Amino acid sequence: MNDTFLRACKGEKTDYTPVWIMRQAGRYLPQYRKIRADMDFLTLCKTPEKAAEVSIQPVDILGVDAAILFSDILIPAEKMGLKLRFLENKGPKFGNPVRTLNDVKKLRVITPDEDVPYVLETIKILRKxxxxxxxxxxxxxxxxxxxxxxGGSSKNFLTTKKLMYAEPEIYTSLMEKVTETTIAYLSAQVIAGAQAVQLFDSWAGSLSPSDYKTYAFPYAARVVKALKQTGVPVIYFVNDCAGIVDLASAADSDVLGICWRIDLKKAVSTLKGRASVQGNMDPCLLYSPKSTIEKEAAKILKKGAAARGHIFNLGHGILPDTPVDNVKFLVDTVHQKSTWKQQA
Structure with a gap:
């Protein structure tokens, strides 16, 4: 097995910089769109053979150094008791959002073997x-x-912040259940065969640094601590992280994933060798001419070389109409331009 990615997570020497891409199994790939033409998104997530197939596609097509399970972050919430739908071109919607203490009391901490067997089966297929x-x-x-x-996506998270500030008991009760579910869910993935786990804090940047420290960080840190006990590398990805990278690094993850809004050199300096770093090309750069992609990739590789370990990635998920040829070019460029490590 090519374990370059795992070694970079642990800060061990690698012959080149490993690369994978958030949302690498997705709509930009014609092979993925062909499968999606026959089933809706949620059905695909819950069909292990097909979910495994689309998880493998970017490995075969792009040559990335890691695969990521094809699923969705909202699957556990559905099994906690919410009614989940994915509306075409509108995204996820919950029919019964959580607004009251009674709503929270109705939620349950999931039992992964019983509630999400299809996720665990997908992992087992992939490992083979x-x-x-x-x-x-x-x-x-x-x-x-x-x-x-x-109840779905949000531009300003007003309902969340109202609950957070005005109804702290409800917010805290919800966060406790969500944290317990997340720990159980990820632990089950590791038992099924996942060799690393990533915790996506995609909306952490919606909070001020002080609010992040109070309302988000403690719960993420608990998940990281619990998962580190499994022995697999833990990646904590924090979007819009420029103002909170130092706080986020205190979660003690093996790898800190960062967005493109912070200079990688600054992030590496802030980490002071406490963790490896993952990132951080702007996804929009993949629409650029290949000469620009090559130049920008080289800049990121140079800055990442100072880190304990560097995993090349985008600063957020790849966009749906990204040219596949440009993505393949990026992966090849990262591999070719980081082979200097062999002589280091």
């Missing part, structure tokens, strides 16, 4: 077929809770 490491994942408690409170 992959020759690169498999990453499991979940939404960080704050990010998952925002969807559960808002």
């Amino acid at each position: 077929e992959l020759k690169v490491p498999l990453i499991g994942f979940a939404g960080a408690p704050y990010t998952l809770a925002t969807y559960m409170i808002e």
Whole structure:
């Protein structure tokens, strides 16, 4: 097995910089769109053979150094008791969002073997077929809770913040259940065969640094601490992280994933060798000419070289109409331009 990704997570020497891409199994790939033409998104997530197939596609097509489980961060929330739908071109919607203490009391902490057997079966299939490491994942408690409170995506998270500030008992009760579920969910993924896990805090940047420290960080840190006990590398991805990278690093994850809004050199300096770093090309750069992609990739590789370990990635998920040829070019460029490590 190619374990370059795992070694970079642990800060061990690698011959080149490993690369994978958030949302690498997705709509930009014609092979994915062909499968999606026959089934809706949620059905695909819950069909292990097909979910495994789309998880493998970017490994075969792009040559990335890790696969990530094809699923969705909202799957656990559905099994906690919310009615989840994915509306075409509108995203996820919960029919019964969490707004009251009674709503929270109705939720339950999931039992993964019983509630999400299809996720665990997908992992088992992938482990038999992959020759690169498999990453499991979940939404960080704050990010998952925002969807559960808002009833879907949000531009300003007003309902979440109203609950957070005005109804702290409700907010805290919800976060406790979400945190317990997230720990159980990720732990089950590791038992099923995931060789690393990523915690997505996609909306952490919606909070001020002080609010992040109070309302989001403690719960994410609990998940990281619990998962580190499994022995697999834990990646904590924090979107819009420029103002909170130092706080986020205190979660003590093996890898801190960062967005493109912070200079990688600054992030590496802030980490002071406490963790490896993952990132951080702007996804929009993949629409650029290849000469620009090559130049920007080289800049990121140079800055990442000072880190304990560097995993090349985008600063957020790849966009749906990204040219596949440009993505393949990026992966090849990262591999070719980081082979200097062999002589280091």
